[in-house]
Amino acid sequence: MSFKHISVLLDETIQGLQLKEGMVAVDCTVGLGGHTEHLLQQVGTTGKVIGIDQDMNALNIARSRLAVDVDSGRFKPVQGRFSEFERIAKECGVFGKINGVLADIGVSSMQLDAPERGFSFMSDGPLDMRMDQSTGQTAANVVNTLSDAELAKIFWQYGEEPKSRMIAAKIVKARDEKPFSRTGEFAEFVKRELRYPKPSKKHPATKIFQALRIHVNAELEELKALLLSAFEGLAPGGRLAVISFHSLEDRIIKHAMQALTAQHLQQAIPRDLPVTSIQMNQIVGAKGVIVKPFPMGPSEKELSENPRSRSAKLRVIEKL
Numbered sequence: 001m002s003f004k005h006i007s008v009l010l011d012e013t014i015q016g017l018q019l020k021e022g023m024v025a026v027d028c029t030v031g032l033g034g035h036t037e038h039l040l041q042q043v044g045t046t047g048k049v050i051g052i053d054q055d056m057n058a059l060n061i062a063r064s065r066l067a068v069d070v071d072s073g074r075f076k077p078v079q080g081r082f083s084e085f086e087r088i089a090k091e092c093g094v095f096g097k098i099n100g101v102l103a104d105i106g107v108s109s110m111q112l113d114a115p116e117r118g119f120s121f122m123s124d125g126p127l128d129m130r131m132d133q134s135t136g137q138t139a140a141n142v143v144n145t146l147s148d149a150e151l152a153k154i155f156w157q158y159g160e161e162p163k164s165r166m167i168a169a170k171i172v173k174a175r176d177e178k179p180f181s182r183t184g185e186f187a188e189f190v191k192r193e194l195r196y197p198k199p200s201k202k203h204p205a206t207k208i209f210q211a212l213r214i215h216v217n218a219e220l221e222e223l224k225a226l227l228l229s230a231f232e233g234l235a236p237g238g239r240l241a242v243i244s245f246h247s248l249e250d251r252i253i254k255h256a257m258q259a260l261t262a263q264h265l266q267q268a269i270p271r272d273l274p275v276t277s278i279q280m281n282q283i284v285g286a287k288g289v290i291v292k293p294f295p296m297g298p299s300e301k302e303l304s305e306n307p308r309s310r311s312a313k314l315r316v317i318e319k320l
Protein backbone atom coordinates (compact mmCIF):
# COMPACT_ATOMS: atom_id res chain seq x y z
CA MET A 1 0.00 0.00 0.00
CA SER A 2 1.44 3.40 -0.86
CA PHE A 3 0.84 6.61 1.08
CA LYS A 4 1.04 9.57 -1.25
CA HIS A 5 -0.50 12.20 0.99
CA ILE A 6 1.90 14.99 1.90
CA SER A 7 0.87 16.79 5.06
CA VAL A 8 0.56 20.54 4.50
CA LEU A 9 2.06 23.25 6.69
CA LEU A 10 3.56 20.54 8.88
CA ASP A 11 6.38 22.55 10.52
CA GLU A 12 4.13 25.56 11.02
CA THR A 13 1.44 23.38 12.65
CA ILE A 14 3.89 21.64 14.98
CA GLN A 15 5.38 24.99 15.95
CA GLY A 16 1.95 26.54 16.38
CA LEU A 17 0.63 23.83 18.67
CA GLN A 18 3.69 23.74 20.97
CA LEU A 19 2.94 20.27 22.29
CA LYS A 20 5.27 18.76 24.88
CA GLU A 21 6.02 15.37 26.40
CA GLY A 22 3.05 13.93 28.26
CA MET A 23 0.45 16.20 26.67
CA VAL A 24 -2.92 15.25 25.16
CA ALA A 25 -3.75 16.15 21.55
CA VAL A 26 -6.71 15.56 19.27
CA ASP A 27 -6.23 15.34 15.50
CA CYS A 28 -9.74 15.89 14.10
CA THR A 29 -8.70 15.07 10.52
CA VAL A 30 -6.47 12.01 10.68
CA GLY A 31 -6.61 11.20 6.95
CA LEU A 32 -3.65 8.92 6.35
CA GLY A 33 -2.12 9.99 9.66
CA GLY A 34 0.63 12.30 8.38
CA HIS A 35 0.12 15.07 10.92
CA THR A 36 -0.93 12.53 13.56
CA GLU A 37 2.44 10.81 13.39
CA HIS A 38 4.17 14.10 14.16
CA LEU A 39 1.76 14.97 16.97
CA LEU A 40 2.61 11.57 18.49
CA GLN A 41 6.31 12.42 18.34
CA GLN A 42 5.67 15.72 20.11
CA VAL A 43 3.67 14.25 23.01
CA GLY A 44 6.28 11.51 23.49
CA THR A 45 5.90 8.15 25.15
CA THR A 46 3.83 9.49 28.04
CA GLY A 47 1.42 11.56 25.92
CA LYS A 48 -1.65 10.59 23.95
CA VAL A 49 -3.29 11.46 20.62
CA ILE A 50 -6.94 10.89 19.81
CA GLY A 51 -7.53 10.78 16.08
CA ILE A 52 -10.91 11.50 14.53
CA ASP A 53 -11.97 11.07 10.92
CA GLN A 54 -15.35 10.41 9.38
CA ASP A 55 -13.79 8.38 6.57
CA MET A 56 -13.45 4.78 7.75
CA ASN A 57 -11.10 3.88 4.84
CA ALA A 58 -8.66 6.60 5.77
CA LEU A 59 -8.89 5.79 9.46
CA ASN A 60 -8.12 2.11 8.78
CA ILE A 61 -5.01 3.04 6.80
CA ALA A 62 -3.86 5.35 9.60
CA ARG A 63 -4.64 2.65 12.16
CA SER A 64 -2.41 0.13 10.41
CA ARG A 65 0.34 2.70 9.77
CA LEU A 66 0.39 3.66 13.43
CA ALA A 67 -0.35 0.16 14.77
CA VAL A 68 2.48 0.29 17.31
CA ASP A 69 1.01 3.42 18.86
CA VAL A 70 -2.51 1.96 18.79
CA ASP A 71 -1.23 -1.12 20.63
CA SER A 72 0.59 0.95 23.23
CA GLY A 73 -2.54 3.05 23.82
CA ARG A 74 -0.83 6.30 22.75
CA PHE A 75 -3.02 6.64 19.65
CA LYS A 76 -6.77 6.15 19.74
CA PRO A 77 -8.47 6.34 16.33
CA VAL A 78 -12.20 7.11 16.45
CA GLN A 79 -14.61 7.33 13.53
CA GLY A 80 -16.74 10.43 13.84
CA ARG A 81 -17.57 13.90 12.63
CA PHE A 82 -16.51 17.35 13.77
CA SER A 83 -20.02 17.85 15.16
CA GLU A 84 -19.44 14.84 17.44
CA PHE A 85 -16.21 16.27 18.90
CA GLU A 86 -17.62 16.97 22.35
CA ARG A 87 -19.16 13.50 22.73
CA ILE A 88 -15.98 11.77 21.50
CA ALA A 89 -13.67 13.84 23.70
CA LYS A 90 -15.92 13.23 26.72
CA GLU A 91 -16.03 9.49 26.05
CA CYS A 92 -12.23 9.51 25.88
CA GLY A 93 -12.16 11.43 29.17
CA VAL A 94 -10.19 14.38 27.78
CA PHE A 95 -12.78 17.15 27.28
CA GLY A 96 -11.47 20.29 29.04
CA LYS A 97 -7.99 18.74 29.38
CA ILE A 98 -6.75 18.86 25.77
CA ASN A 99 -3.46 20.66 25.11
CA GLY A 100 -3.70 20.81 21.32
CA VAL A 101 -6.35 20.30 18.67
CA LEU A 102 -5.58 20.12 14.97
CA ALA A 103 -8.08 20.31 12.10
CA ASP A 104 -6.65 20.09 8.57
CA ILE A 105 -10.01 20.42 6.86
CA GLY A 106 -11.25 19.46 3.42
CA VAL A 107 -10.71 16.35 1.35
CA SER A 108 -7.50 14.37 1.33
CA SER A 109 -5.49 13.63 -1.81
CA MET A 110 -6.43 10.00 -1.31
CA GLN A 111 -10.13 10.85 -1.47
CA LEU A 112 -9.67 13.21 -4.43
CA ASP A 113 -7.55 10.82 -6.43
CA ALA A 114 -9.74 7.72 -5.99
CA PRO A 115 -12.26 7.70 -8.90
CA GLU A 116 -14.64 5.42 -6.94
CA ARG A 117 -15.11 8.14 -4.30
CA GLY A 118 -16.62 10.45 -6.89
CA PHE A 119 -14.89 13.72 -5.93
CA SER A 120 -13.00 14.23 -9.16
CA PHE A 121 -14.03 15.49 -12.57
CA MET A 122 -10.68 14.27 -13.92
CA SER A 123 -11.58 10.59 -13.79
CA ASP A 124 -14.86 8.75 -14.11
CA GLY A 125 -16.59 7.21 -11.10
CA PRO A 126 -19.91 7.16 -9.26
CA LEU A 127 -21.16 10.68 -8.44
CA ASP A 128 -20.78 10.15 -4.68
CA MET A 129 -18.55 12.70 -2.83
CA ARG A 130 -19.42 11.52 0.68
CA MET A 131 -16.41 11.52 3.01
CA ASP A 132 -18.35 9.08 5.21
CA GLN A 133 -19.74 6.54 2.78
CA SER A 134 -21.85 4.81 5.42
CA THR A 135 -24.46 7.55 5.59
CA GLY A 136 -26.06 10.58 3.96
CA GLN A 137 -26.98 11.66 0.46
CA THR A 138 -24.64 11.19 -2.48
CA ALA A 139 -23.95 14.01 -4.92
CA ALA A 140 -26.05 12.06 -7.46
CA ASN A 141 -29.02 12.14 -5.05
CA VAL A 142 -28.56 15.86 -4.67
CA VAL A 143 -28.39 16.73 -8.37
CA ASN A 144 -31.24 14.35 -9.21
CA THR A 145 -33.72 15.45 -6.54
CA LEU A 146 -33.24 19.08 -5.44
CA SER A 147 -35.22 21.86 -7.14
CA ASP A 148 -33.47 24.21 -9.54
CA ALA A 149 -33.69 27.02 -6.95
CA GLU A 150 -32.03 24.84 -4.30
CA LEU A 151 -29.29 23.72 -6.69
CA ALA A 152 -28.66 27.28 -7.85
CA LYS A 153 -28.28 28.41 -4.22
CA ILE A 154 -25.72 25.66 -3.54
CA PHE A 155 -23.73 26.46 -6.71
CA TRP A 156 -23.72 30.16 -5.90
CA GLN A 157 -23.11 30.02 -2.15
CA TYR A 158 -20.51 27.27 -2.06
CA GLY A 159 -19.00 27.58 -5.53
CA GLU A 160 -19.53 31.26 -6.39
CA GLU A 161 -20.44 30.01 -9.89
CA PRO A 162 -21.71 33.08 -11.83
CA LYS A 163 -23.97 30.95 -14.05
CA SER A 164 -25.49 29.05 -11.11
CA ARG A 165 -29.16 29.60 -12.06
CA MET A 166 -28.67 28.70 -15.68
CA ILE A 167 -26.75 25.48 -14.99
CA ALA A 168 -29.23 24.43 -12.25
CA ALA A 169 -32.13 24.83 -14.70
CA LYS A 170 -30.27 22.79 -17.35
CA ILE A 171 -29.53 20.01 -14.85
CA VAL A 172 -33.18 19.78 -13.80
CA LYS A 173 -34.28 19.56 -17.41
CA ALA A 174 -31.67 16.98 -18.41
CA ARG A 175 -32.21 14.67 -15.42
CA ASP A 176 -35.86 14.10 -16.42
CA GLU A 177 -34.59 12.21 -19.42
CA LYS A 178 -31.73 10.47 -17.68
CA PRO A 179 -30.65 10.95 -14.04
CA PHE A 180 -26.97 11.71 -13.47
CA SER A 181 -24.92 8.92 -11.95
CA ARG A 182 -21.26 9.30 -13.02
CA THR A 183 -18.70 12.05 -12.44
CA GLY A 184 -17.50 11.85 -16.04
CA GLU A 185 -20.86 12.46 -17.70
CA PHE A 186 -21.78 15.14 -15.14
CA ALA A 187 -18.49 17.03 -15.62
CA GLU A 188 -18.87 16.87 -19.40
CA PHE A 189 -22.48 18.07 -19.17
CA VAL A 190 -21.51 21.03 -16.97
CA LYS A 191 -18.59 21.92 -19.24
CA ARG A 192 -20.79 21.78 -22.35
CA GLU A 193 -23.68 23.77 -20.89
CA LEU A 194 -21.63 26.48 -19.14
CA ARG A 195 -20.05 27.34 -22.48
CA TYR A 196 -17.25 29.47 -21.13
CA PRO A 197 -15.64 30.99 -24.23
CA LYS A 198 -12.07 31.37 -22.97
CA PRO A 199 -10.01 28.27 -22.24
CA SER A 200 -8.83 28.30 -18.63
CA LYS A 201 -6.35 26.28 -16.59
CA LYS A 202 -9.23 25.20 -14.36
CA HIS A 203 -11.82 22.69 -15.55
CA PRO A 204 -15.13 24.56 -16.08
CA ALA A 205 -16.88 22.20 -13.62
CA THR A 206 -14.46 23.00 -10.74
CA LYS A 207 -16.82 25.38 -8.94
CA ILE A 208 -19.85 23.11 -9.34
CA PHE A 209 -17.93 20.11 -8.01
CA GLN A 210 -16.62 22.13 -5.05
CA ALA A 211 -20.11 23.38 -4.22
CA LEU A 212 -21.64 19.90 -4.35
CA ARG A 213 -18.88 18.48 -2.15
CA ILE A 214 -19.38 21.20 0.47
CA HIS A 215 -23.14 20.60 0.46
CA VAL A 216 -22.97 16.78 0.51
CA ASN A 217 -20.62 16.81 3.53
CA ALA A 218 -22.23 19.84 5.26
CA GLU A 219 -18.66 21.12 5.48
CA LEU A 220 -19.32 24.65 6.69
CA GLU A 221 -21.84 23.60 9.38
CA GLU A 222 -19.41 20.92 10.54
CA LEU A 223 -16.59 23.45 10.72
CA LYS A 224 -18.64 25.91 12.79
CA ALA A 225 -19.61 23.15 15.23
CA LEU A 226 -15.99 22.04 15.54
CA LEU A 227 -14.57 25.48 16.23
CA LEU A 228 -16.80 25.99 19.26
CA SER A 229 -16.57 22.53 20.80
CA ALA A 230 -12.84 22.08 20.15
CA PHE A 231 -12.07 25.40 21.84
CA GLU A 232 -14.29 24.44 24.79
CA GLY A 233 -12.46 21.13 25.03
CA LEU A 234 -9.04 22.75 25.48
CA ALA A 235 -7.30 23.05 28.84
CA PRO A 236 -6.22 26.61 29.75
CA GLY A 237 -3.10 27.33 27.65
CA GLY A 238 -4.17 24.72 25.08
CA ARG A 239 -4.08 25.59 21.39
CA LEU A 240 -6.39 25.03 18.44
CA ALA A 241 -4.79 25.00 14.97
CA VAL A 242 -6.95 24.99 11.85
CA ILE A 243 -5.76 24.60 8.26
CA SER A 244 -8.21 25.55 5.52
CA PHE A 245 -8.11 25.65 1.74
CA HIS A 246 -10.63 28.19 0.59
CA SER A 247 -11.90 31.58 1.54
CA LEU A 248 -15.37 30.41 2.66
CA GLU A 249 -13.75 28.27 5.33
CA ASP A 250 -11.05 30.77 6.28
CA ARG A 251 -13.67 33.48 6.81
CA ILE A 252 -15.57 31.26 9.26
CA ILE A 253 -12.36 30.41 11.15
CA LYS A 254 -11.24 34.04 11.28
CA HIS A 255 -14.60 35.25 12.59
CA ALA A 256 -14.86 32.49 15.20
CA MET A 257 -11.37 33.28 16.48
CA GLN A 258 -12.08 37.01 16.51
CA ALA A 259 -15.23 36.40 18.57
CA LEU A 260 -13.34 34.20 21.07
CA THR A 261 -10.70 36.90 21.51
CA ALA A 262 -13.32 39.71 21.68
CA GLN A 263 -11.46 41.60 18.93
CA HIS A 264 -14.28 44.07 18.31
CA LEU A 265 -14.05 45.23 21.96
CA GLN A 266 -10.22 45.26 21.96
CA GLN A 267 -10.27 47.53 18.89
CA ALA A 268 -12.72 49.92 20.55
CA ILE A 269 -10.41 50.51 23.54
CA PRO A 270 -7.80 53.32 23.19
CA ARG A 271 -4.32 51.89 22.54
CA ASP A 272 -2.56 54.17 25.07
CA LEU A 273 -4.49 52.94 28.14
CA PRO A 274 -2.02 51.95 30.86
CA VAL A 275 -3.07 48.29 30.99
CA THR A 276 -1.16 45.11 30.27
CA SER A 277 -2.38 42.71 27.60
CA ILE A 278 -3.47 40.32 30.37
CA GLN A 279 -5.58 43.07 31.97
CA MET A 280 -6.94 44.03 28.55
CA ASN A 281 -8.06 40.45 27.92
CA GLN A 282 -9.83 40.43 31.29
CA ILE A 283 -11.53 43.78 30.63
CA VAL A 284 -12.98 42.68 27.30
CA GLY A 285 -13.79 39.14 28.46
CA ALA A 286 -11.55 37.42 25.90
CA LYS A 287 -11.52 33.63 26.14
CA GLY A 288 -8.44 33.24 23.97
CA VAL A 289 -5.56 34.97 22.19
CA ILE A 290 -4.71 34.69 18.52
CA VAL A 291 -1.20 33.31 18.17
CA LYS A 292 -0.25 35.16 14.95
CA PRO A 293 -2.19 38.14 13.60
CA PHE A 294 -2.14 36.79 10.02
CA PRO A 295 -2.76 33.28 8.74
CA MET A 296 0.34 31.29 7.88
CA GLY A 297 0.77 29.93 4.33
CA PRO A 298 3.21 27.53 2.67
CA SER A 299 6.89 28.40 2.24
CA GLU A 300 8.44 28.56 -1.25
CA LYS A 301 10.01 25.17 -0.54
CA GLU A 302 6.68 23.57 0.36
CA LEU A 303 5.02 25.13 -2.68
CA SER A 304 7.62 23.68 -5.01
CA GLU A 305 7.34 20.23 -3.41
CA ASN A 306 3.55 20.20 -3.11
CA PRO A 307 1.65 22.58 -5.41
CA ARG A 308 -1.63 21.50 -3.74
CA SER A 309 -0.54 23.43 -0.63
CA ARG A 310 -0.92 26.71 -2.59
CA SER A 311 -4.13 27.88 -0.96
CA ALA A 312 -3.54 26.41 2.53
CA LYS A 313 -3.89 28.79 5.47
CA LEU A 314 -3.17 28.04 9.11
CA ARG A 315 -4.69 29.95 12.04
CA VAL A 316 -3.93 29.23 15.68
CA ILE A 317 -5.67 30.38 18.86
CA GLU A 318 -4.64 29.79 22.48
CA LYS A 319 -7.15 29.39 25.29
CA LEU A 320 -6.68 31.70 28.27
Ligand SMILES: C[S@@+](CC[C@H](N)C(=O)[O-])C[C@H]1O[C@@H](n2cnc3c(N)ncnc32)[C@H](O)[C@@H]1O
Binding pocket: 005, 006, 007, 008, 028, 029, 030, 031, 032, 033, 034, 035, 036, 052, 053, 054, 055, 058, 080, 081, 082, 083, 104, 105, 106, 107, 108, 109, 131, 222, 223
Ligand atom coordinates in the same frame (compact mmCIF):
# COMPACT_ATOMS: atom_id res chain seq x y z
C1 LIG B 1 -6.85 17.06 4.30
S1 LIG B 1 -7.28 15.52 4.98
C2 LIG B 1 -6.23 15.35 6.38
C3 LIG B 1 -4.87 14.86 6.07
C4 LIG B 1 -4.01 14.58 7.29
N1 LIG B 1 -3.79 15.78 8.06
C5 LIG B 1 -2.70 13.93 6.91
O1 LIG B 1 -1.64 14.52 7.17
O2 LIG B 1 -2.70 12.82 6.36
C6 LIG B 1 -8.82 15.85 5.73
C7 LIG B 1 -9.48 14.65 6.40
O3 LIG B 1 -10.50 15.19 7.23
C8 LIG B 1 -11.63 14.37 7.17
N2 LIG B 1 -12.79 15.21 7.45
C9 LIG B 1 -13.22 16.26 6.73
N3 LIG B 1 -14.33 16.78 7.28
C10 LIG B 1 -14.59 16.04 8.40
C11 LIG B 1 -15.62 16.08 9.39
N4 LIG B 1 -16.60 16.98 9.37
N5 LIG B 1 -15.56 15.19 10.40
C12 LIG B 1 -14.55 14.26 10.45
N6 LIG B 1 -13.58 14.16 9.52
C13 LIG B 1 -13.59 15.04 8.51
C14 LIG B 1 -11.61 13.81 5.75
O4 LIG B 1 -12.31 12.59 5.70
C15 LIG B 1 -10.13 13.68 5.45
O5 LIG B 1 -9.66 12.38 5.68
